[in-house]
Amino acid sequence: MLIPGRMCPPGWWRWWMRPIVVSGGSAVFGVFAAMSVAGLSSWSLSGYVTLFVMLMGLACVLSCMHIGGALGGRRGQLYAIVIPVVPVFVTFAAFVGLTDAIVGVALLLCVLMPSYAIHRLSLRLATVVAAVSYGWAFSFTAWGAYPDSVSSYWPAVLLSTLGAMTGVFAVPAPEGTWLHYFRSLPVHRRFSVARMRRRSEAYAFGIKSGVDERVAETIASVAESLKLWPTEVRSITLELLAHFEDAARDGQSAEDAIFAFGDPREAARLATRAKKRCRPPLWHAWIWSFRGAGAIGCLFIAVYIYSGIRFWTAKPNIAVDYLDVLMEPIHEMPEEDRAWREWIELWAKGPTRRTSIDTYTSGEGRAFELDILSYGLHLRDKSIPADVWKEYSAKVNRIIPAHALRIRELAATRPVLGWPFETAGPPEEYDRMLLKRDGVPFLPRPIEHDPADPIQGSLTGVLLPHLTEQRWTAFVLAVDMDLSVKNNDPTRYLANLDAMMVIADQPREIPIVLNQLISLYNYHLAFSHVTKTLSERIGFFDEPQLEYLESILTETPAIFEFSLEGLHCMMLDTFQRIYSDNGRGNGIMTPQGLDFIEFFDQMGTPIGTTNKAIDEHSTVLLGPVNALFYGSREETLELYDELMDQHRAAMRLEPWNRTLVDSMNQRLEELKSSQGGLHAFRYAILHLLLPSLEGATNQADVHYPTWRNAALIATQLLLYKQHNNTWPGSLEQLTLAGFASVPLDRFDGKPLRYQTTSLGPLLYSVGADRDDDGGVWIDAVSKVTSWSPSPSPDADGDWILFRLGSIEPTEQELQAMEDNR
Amino acid sequence: MKLERELMRGTGPTAVLQLLSTGEMYGYELVEQLARRSENILAMGQSTLYPMLYNLEAKGLVKGEDRTATNGRRRRYYRLTSKGKKKLAADKQQWSAVNEAMTKLGVINPASVANPGAA
Numbered sequence: 036m037l038i039p040g041r042m043c044p045p046g047w048w049r050w051w052m053r054p055i056v057v058s059g060g061s062a063v064f065g066v067f068a069a070m071s072v073a074g075l076s077s078w079s080l081s082g083y084v085t086l087f088v089m090l091m092g093l094a095c096v097l098s099c100m101h102i103g104g105a106l107g108g109r110r111g112q113l114y115a116i117v118i119p120v121v122p123v124f125v126t127f128a129a130f131v132g133l134t135d136a137i138v139g140v141a142l143l144l145c146v147l148m149p150s151y152a153i154h155r156l157s158l159r160l161a162t163v164v165a166a167v168s169y170g171w172a173f174s175f176t177a178w179g180a181y182p183d184s185v186s187s188y189w190p191a192v193l194l195s196t197l198g199a200m201t202g203v204f205a206v207p208a209p210e211g212t213w214l215h216y217f218r219s220l221p222v223h224r225r226f227s228v229a230r231m232r233r234r235s236e237a238y239a240f241g242i243k244s245g246v247d248e249r250v251a252e253t254i255a256s257v258a259e260s261l262k263l264w265p266t267e268v269r270s271i272t273l274e275l276l277a278h279f280e281d282a283a284r285d286g287q288s289a290e291d292a293i294f295a296f297g298d299p300r301e302a303a304r305l306a307t308r309a310k311k312r313c314r315p316p317l318w319h320a321w322i323w324s325f326r327g328a329g330a331i332g333c334l335f336i337a338v339y340i341y342s343g344i345r346f347w348t349a350k351p352n353i354a355v356d357y358l359d360v361l362m363e364p365i366h367e368m369p370e371e372d373r374a375w376r377e378w379i380e381l382w383a384k385g386p387t388r389r390t391s392i393d394t395y396t397s398g399e400g401r402a403f404e405l406d407i408l409s410y411g412l413h414l415r416d417k418s419i420p421a422d423v424w425k426e427y428s429a430k431v432n433r434i435i436p437a438h439a440l441r442i443r444e445l446a447a448t449r450p451v452l453g454w455p456f457e458t459a460g461p462p463e464e465y466d467r468m469l470l471k472r473d474g475v476p477f478l479p480r481p482i483e484h485d486p487a488d489p490i491q492g493s494l495t496g497v498l499l500p501h502l503t504e505q506r507w508t509a510f511v512l513a514v515d516m517d518l519s520v521k522n523n524d525p526t527r528y529l530a531n532l533d534a535m536m537v538i539a540d541q542p543r544e545i546p547i548v549l550n551q552l553i554s555l556y557n558y559h560l561a562f563s564h565v566t567k568t569l570s571e572r573i574g575f576f577d578e579p580q581l582e583y584l585e586s587i588l589t590e591t592p593a594i595f596e597f598s599l600e601g602l603h604c605m606m607l608d609t610f611q612r613i614y615s616d617n618g619r620g621n622g623i624m625t626p627q628g629l630d631f632i633e634f635f636d637q638m639g640t641p642i643g644t645t646n647k648a649i650d651e652h653s654t655v656l657l658g659p660v661n662a663l664f665y666g667s668r669e670e671t672l673e674l675y676d677e678l679m680d681q682h683r684a685a686m687r688l689e690p691w692n693r694t695l696v697d698s699m700n701q702r703l704e705e706l707k708s709s710q711g712g713l714h715a716f717r718y719a720i721l722h723l724l725l726p727s728l729e730g731a732t733n734q735a736d737v738h739y740p741t742w743r744n745a746a747l748i749a750t751q752l753l754l755y756k757q758h759n760n761t762w763p764g765s766l767e768q769l770t771l772a773g774f775a776s777v778p779l780d781r782f783d784g785k786p787l788r789y790q791t792t793s794l795g796p797l798l799y800s801v802g803a804d805r806d807d808d809g810g811v812w813i814d815a816v817s818k819v820t821s822w823s824p825s826p827s828p829d830a831d832g833d834w835i836l837f838r839l840g841s842i843e844p845t846e847q848e849l850q851a852m853e854d855n856r
Numbered sequence: 857m858k859l860e861r862e863l864m865r866g867t868g869p870t871a872v873l874q875l876l877s878t879g880e881m882y883g884y885e886l887v888e889q890l891a892r893r894s895e896n897i898l899a900m901g902q903s904t905l906y907p908m909l910y911n912l913e914a915k916g917l918v919k920g921e922d923r924t925a926t927n928g929r930r931r932r933y934y935r936l937t938s939k940g941k942k943k944l945a946a947d948k949q950q951w952s953a954v955n956e957a958m959t960k961l962g963v964i965n966p967a968s969v970a971n972p973g974a975a
Contacts, residue, residue: 270922270932271906273922273930273932274883274906274931274932275906277882277883277884277929277930277931277932278883278884278887278902278906280929281882281883281884281885281931282884285884285888295887295901295902296901296902296903297901297902297903297904298901298903299903301903301904302903302904302906302907305903305904305907305908306906306907306910308907309907309908309910309911309913309914310910310914312910312911312914312915313910313913313914
């Protein structure tokens with residue numbers, strides 16, 4: 036058997052240096068282990084040095100504890116409790132701070148004290164407890180300071196523990212001490228200090244009582260094997276002692292008495308079992324509870340291991356390129372028709388949100404932050420001083436008309452965008468994911484995705500930097516339309532409107548939800564601008580121009596067909612990236628899937644790549660458990676199909692016939708709170724991705740027709756006035772080009788409300804409360820125009836679509852809204 | 857004659873209870889009495905006697921008490937409890953029934969019981 040103490044040379048190899056040297060060696064091994072696992076370049080030199088010192092401190096602590104327990108007595112206590120505090124304090128104070136050092140020492144003592152107590156009972160148990168607790172303490176300390184690689188630390192901790200274990204052999208043990216006896220035993224018998232103590236006490240007691248040494252040895256053997264409380268062991272020891280004394284008094288030799296006694300270990304085994312039966316019921320209850328808890332713990336561990344294996348071996352299988360599926364319409368376009376390069380060059384010349392806002396200072400020193408793209412809004416702001424307005428409008432006139440002209444020319448000649456869609460890649464690609472400006476055109480090029488990261492390339496991260504540019508382009512045209520009105524140039528106005536219709540239609544080239552939303556917003560900008568202009572400048576257009584305006588509006592789609600194909604592709608793509616695939620349409624949640632869901636949940640908006648800032652440790656530890664509760668691929672797909680079928684069924688109904696029961700969002704809300712909230716967890720991906728859909732389809736189904744109808748009817752009203760010199764008495768009197776009948780109010784299904792007043796025609800919708808208030812704004816515009824399956828009681832008033840003067844709330848109406856609030 | 861283990865397991869506790877019914881005894885005394893009065897037939901290993909006593913104590917059939925003997929040595933004395941007495945009585949009935957059945961079967965020869973030397 037190995038006893039390193041005897042193999043070491045004397046002299047300078049002092050007993051108190053050995054544990055430090057052993058600890059240092061294990062610390063070196065630990066650092067090498069970390070290097071090999073994490074990679075040489077992962078940490079800096081100071082990081083490795085700190086790791087080395089901390090590992091050495093850890094190993095030193097463990098060594099001292101073992102030595103202290105082995106030695107016993109006051110010196111042992113000094114070793115076990117006091118001395119380990121010194122390296123920990125020094126390490127923390129040097130590398131973390133004095134306060135943390137004090138806290139660290141306090142925590143250390145809280146761990147040391149029970150560890151020492153356990154150590155007195157069982158060396159093996161003490162080793163396990165110490166290794167686990169120090170390993171965790173060290174890991175948590177180091178995690179905060181070093182790169183996030185959990186697997187780097189475990190080899191280091193384990194090797195340090197191994198090194199510390201050898202420290203127990205580095206202390207000289209004079210003959211006669213129980214440590215000397217301990218070392219003389221076979222290795223497999225060295226693991227219980229308590230056993231050694233029981234044996235030595237019983238032996239010593241026997242010797243002291245004057246019995247034969249062999250008898251004392253037999254009694255000691257029984258005592259060693261008893262797994263009882265010390266009082267019970269003492270009682271049995273005394274009883275056996277009396278037995279052998281009686282045998283000796285009876286003239287029996289020690290050998291005969293020992294032979295007659297039988298096997299000491301068997302006696303100890305039977306006695307242990309019997310004595311435990313004598314223990315109080317509370318003890319038995321405690322033991323059975325402990326066993327029950329242990330059984331549950333074992334069951335949990337078994338389930339955890341099973342689910343861990345299942346979880347960590349699950350891998351996504353990306354079988355379909357859904358981006359390619361979505362881009363089919365673009366692939367079918369002739370390459371020469373795709374004008375995205377020219378549009379990028381055009382956008383590079385135009386203003387952005389960053390460059391369009393400036394601060395202007397009036398003569399009085401007041402500062403005004405004005406945006407050239409919000410010209411129409413600022414026109415109505417009477418608080419802007421004249422000098423500021425002059426400077427601001429000079430800038431507007433310098434930039435906007437020229438850029439609007441470029442837009443009109445390109446929209447007329449190269450209307451098709453044909454954008455080369457890409458999905459997000461590694462973080463270093465972020466800069467290229469955004470259209471960078473400063474006069475340099477940005478040309479997207481293919482992004483290389485890391486095949487090991489299934490989240491890269493996800494459709495949730497499809498890059499759409501051009502949508503923002505299209506929005507700004509529409510704003511530029513709108514501002515130029517305002518300038519056209521100001522400069523009394525209807526021809527330019529109509530040309531801008533033509534171009535705006537091209538811009539509004541461009542995003543719909545592939546049916547992504549966000550693309551369609553931007554398209555809707557741009558259409559809204561166009562329609563509402565027309566209605567506003569017709570309302571405020573009744574004589575702006577002559578008859579031919581009104582007819583041309585009518586033709587532009589009638590060429591726009593009467594119904595905005597909101598395609599769900601983009602969403603469907605995105606969902607299927609997401610499923611194939613977060614679930615495994617068993618080849619039969621089913622699978623379980625993968626670690627990548629958990630990362631994806633957590634990132635989505637935290638950030639709100641995906642960027643299409645795995646975010647390393649996610650708590651990797653929670654995925655490592657809790658991932659297998661979490662995965663048990665997530666719905667399978669098949670179940671989630673089934674629920675998704677059910678929800679989408681419900682949504683499609685609701686969309687087939689006219690808006691005024693839909694109820695809350697038909698609402699997919701309502702159903703999602705009900706499901707979210709069902710099963711004690713577990714449903715939201717189980718089908719998290721659906722609860723995260725689907726709720727925004729209904730809002731988007733409502734925009735298409737309710738608001739788009741309303742804006743379009745308002746603009747078209749307003750145009751026709753003015754045409755009627757021009758022809759007949761009076762306003763029509765009803766909408767039926769208009770030649771409703773493109774309408775089979777009078778357009779219906781999307782809120783209540785009845786014809787849009789129209790009346791002629793002393794101020795002129797009034798066209799309105801009943802609005803969110805579904806109640807005809809006679810064509811007045813009462814509550815806030817946003818509330819009145821917002822659609823929901825049931826009437827909104829706090830959205831009183833009507834949605835004014837057209838009237839002379841202004842369709843916006845008047846000052847009187849604004850005051851009334853303020854009073855209502 | 858050495859009894860089989862299973863037989864010993866059945867007879868040992870009853871034998872100990874019977875011995876204790878005559879008065880309290882300590883461990884070694886019980887070993888001696890058992891061997892002597894059963895003519896070594898029920899001489900069980902001493903390593904099993906003490907666990908048996910602890911079992912009987914756990915069941916409440918005997919009660920152990922530590923006392924200092926006249927010679928100054930400390931011993932643990934065992935005595936029968938009332939529950940032990942009832943158990944002994946019940947065991948006696950069962951043993952009588954077994955003995956009768958075995959006799960009727962011819963396993964036990966009444967003559968050899970009366971005169972162990974003749975068989």
